[in-house]
Amino acid sequence: MMTTEAASQVYEDTWIPSACGMCYNQCGIRGHRIDGTLVKVEGNPDNPIGRGRLCARGLAGIQLLYDPHRVNRPLRRTNPEKAIGGDPGWQEIGWDEALDEITTRLKAVREEDPRGLYFAGTVISLAPLMHALGTFLPAFGTPNSFVSDGHHCGNAEHILARTLHASVTTNPDVAHCSYLLLFGCQAGLGTYYALTTMAQDVADARIRGMKVVAIDPFLGSAAEKADEWVPIKPGSDGALACAMLNLLLNEYELYDADYLRDHADGPYLLTEDGWYARDRESGRPLVWDANAAYARPFDATDLGTVALDGVYQVDGRPCRTVFRALREQVAKWTPEAAAEVTTVSAETIRKIAREFGEAASIGKTIVIDGQELPHRAASALYFKGAHGHDNAWSTSLAIELLNEVIGASNVPGGLLGTNPVCFGHPETGFPRWEPGADVDGLLEAGALLYNDPHGRSPGWPPPPTSAELPNLRDLVGWPITTCFTPAALNDHENFSFDHRPEVLINYGSNLLMSAARPEVCFEAFKDTFVICFNLHSDETAEALADIVLPDTSYLERLDPIPNFTRHHHPVGMGDWGHTIRQPMVEPLFERRHFSEVLLELGGRLGITEPMNLLTNHLYGLVAPHALAPDEQYTWREIADHAYKGWFGEERGLDWFEEQGVITWPKKVEEVYWKPFIHARAPLYNEWVKRSGEQVAKIAQERGMKGIDTEGFVPLPDWKPCRAWKPRDGYDLQAIYYRVPWHTFSMTYENPWLDEISRGEPYSYFVCINTATAHAKGIADGDPIEVEGVDGGTIRGRARLTQGVHPEVLAVANNGGHWAQGMPFARGKGVFFNQLLPMDLEHTDLVSLSMDCDARVRVQKVPEA
Amino acid sequence: MRLGMVIDLKRCIGCYGCQIACKAEHGTRPGTTYARVVKREWGVYPNVKKLSIPVLCMHCAEPPCVEVCPTGASQKRSEDGIVFVESDFCVGCRACVMSCPYGARYFQDEQRDYFDTGENEYEQALYAAHQAGVVEKCDFCRHRLEQGQEPACSANCMCKARIFGDLEDPNSEVSRLIREEGGFQLNPELGTDPSVYYLPPDR
Amino acid sequence: MRVRVKLHGGVRSCEMDPARSSFGLTLRNGGNAGDLLHALAERCGDPFRRALDSTDERLPRHLRLFVDGEMLVTLDQPVVPANGSDAGVTVVVLTPMMGG
Structure with a gap:
């Protein structure tokens, strides 16, 4: 095809394994380089993330690498007037000049008040983002970071993925599913986590006979393939889900009582004011022991039959079980009531509720790898279409509970967390993480975004303590992403912050376009010294940046853990795959990798020691592979430490550069962990109720306006957005x-x-x-x-x-x-x-x- | 042997991966898409359907393009039925473009680039294989077949909606699918006998 | 046992003068992470005092304590030098990842 000249003139013809970076999924790719030019990017068949198949974006990445409009050298603003759509009057400068100025400014900020440094990033460049969030920023001492597309992220889904599935994200187990209900999302059919693999699995499942119902105002690519398109009014998905819950629980009685009693907090007793009724001595939540006719701690060793449903007298007061509370909570959502707000007919609501409940095959089991497991062949999945509204929490909870009531959670056929259990590579036992139960017997996730060697991340959710951080981390610290910072800065009198953004490092994100209308972010940072580290001189750079630094694309850089191991990795059985991202070509022009620049800045600022310690924590590195605190490492050396720490002395950076990916088979106990790890899924969210009260108290103490805590509900309901x-x-x-x-x-x-x-x-x-x-x-x-x-x-x-x-x-x-x-x-x-x-x-x-x-x-x- | 492709319209989600897999394999110039996707919509809200139909050269058993070619540049391989253009013989008369009922042929009239700044490094490397003034089209990735690989579009398809194989072998996957799943050709009434078959979306 | 403490990141501001974000402490031999937190709370107040209010047996999530480079996880974990000598230890205190 491309042999236009004699073959003897070809001095190089090589394939390089790596990871995609055209969206957040980080699929396995390989690139074909001839004589120094990258001529093809395609899926890497050796990699379980994508299994050799890529989407259009991944295949087109080469035109990002060679886009003539990329930023290639550091730029400095010459026009002091910052304006949306204005001309910054870029002047090319050298890296030394740029970093000298940045160092001087950052030193001053750090001496004065490190919180003056703000950081914005994007989830597309997950690995460099995590490196900044996990090492540079905490070592510098600023909590003021946010993801510029954070408001459009999985927010509510991430919270429930954590509480119910011990992960950050979810995907349905389509290999064993026969009914997939999609609320405003397009898993395997358009865009979603692990798209390239899910597309294969969903197509296989649909050929096998899995029915897909797409609930969406727009007939997009998922609805096009669905067996049934259910158009719905935007923001009303929660009402539909509440009506389905009502039908399943109160009319059809299609629910998994064993699951709800033994694997969820269904039998926990609630006081009249909405708290778990607790044992006076141990503080443990109480359940009703039907044999003893007495309320006893859920973990009492000699419990009789535990009551799932009912109202019982505890200390002379009536206490409902959580299950009863849920039944009563959704009772008002008749299909007719939901039809009125959703525009979905009551008849359709009844039909899909019954189909969903019946497809779950409650009581059936399946044998996988010799283990007999519950088989619940129905999943309800949701994303931005459903939860991109100010009723996100309640809506998402209602949809998640559809899976919970039929027991289709973390078992074959149901909704799975994205790989919440990993026993590590068979030879080393690393990396590893697994969930457990907290003192109330409720599910507590293992290590999530970082790779703590201890495999757990306790202490969640953080209690609301104050309202001094513009990203609201001290007020509502549990969502993984947020983009609230600019709005809070614009509303600073209400929040009464005691510091202002002096410097903003904006990495890979175009926050003027990605957050909301551009004026919001422009107003927030127009008086800030802004450094944009990015691929293009985009809208944000031209309006706000004082200095633009040329980033490497994902085809020009090394990231030892592009997807942080488990995120967007396919769910279900198959292989684990730990992938390298490596340069397919050396960085063109004067482009530099953000992580390498952060290492240099760390050295210039004298924070190498804390950065190294935090790097050990981020990658879960222990002796002898931990970084020494006071040594200045290169990015390649850090990658080498990480690989050897996880996969053994013989599998360092060299090995990964050559092999691209290490794979090993998943175990059934990892994939379908629910029957093996005794930790209850919280249907009732006591912590949300408690947090809401604390948030309201803080807002009142500080005289803050507009803090509406009505949405802090422990059980789902619906209100218009x-x-x-x-x-x-x-x-x-x-x-x-x-x-x-x-x-x-x-x-x-x-x-x-x-x-x-x-x-x-x-x-x-x-x-x-x-x-x-x-x-x-x-x-x-x-x-x-x-x-x-x-x-x-x-x-x-x-x-x-x-x-x-x-x-x-x-x-x-x-x-x-x-x-x-x-x-x-x-x-x-x-x-x-x-x-x-x-x-x-x-x-x-x-x-x-x-x-x-x-x-x-x-x-x-x-x-x- | 008669090489052909089955495109499963139930599996296909209309993601355009085939269009870009082809582009990435061949490095074609702007406007040239050997593989592309046609979108159709019918019915009245809320009883409405959409369908994505990936198309490419049908590699007809009776190709009108070969028939009308005055120079013999357009040919059908006798050993496997692949229809292709021998660029060196093509004089750019475009009779084949007019004769193809499936719009599968692209005349390279001007040396256009994607960016206004001229060819980038990638385009410099890839466009050398694409002559000006000739007609180009899908050739089922002959160069890949020689290396024992299937065409780029079917190898990549992330819904596994494109299956490649020998239509004359009754035991091949393509033959089985056509037989058992109701495979059909596009516009069979034209009598060109395409080697690309489709499986119905609702089955 | 001599303990050299280095405060970094968000906890650095506990000492009003950033130049004094590195200082020495004495900890009884065989002391554990809880004892260390007590000593730090005595000298610096919050956020260490707040950490002591926790009923959890694990160290609070808003603090990261590294003893000679090894991170502490539970309050009963002993504070011992990495090389086993009694020459003392270096403790680095950090705040973890925030935001996103």
């Missing part, structure tokens, strides 16, 4: 959906992916229901203007489709770039986030999820 704000004339709800060939806004600069969108009918348009459009005199292709009730106007062209709810406008991802430094992306697609305010009002304080939809009106406008 605030983005449903009614106002005359604003008659539609704008939502975004995701397509499998774009990642957030970053891939709009990729010409191959742009070519897809230009040939595809919907993704560069604003989709509107045909009948709705006709009523408004809008024809297909018309230029339209969409105005949000909270301000913000976007423009685009109308695409008339039958595949969208009549009250909804649907926009793909988040396009419409305007930066001079991303000329290819400029004007492509629609900038959805312009419609989104970011403030307390539109944020679910339990999960720090944001309303990702907006009440709007639409009108036809003249051709530009």
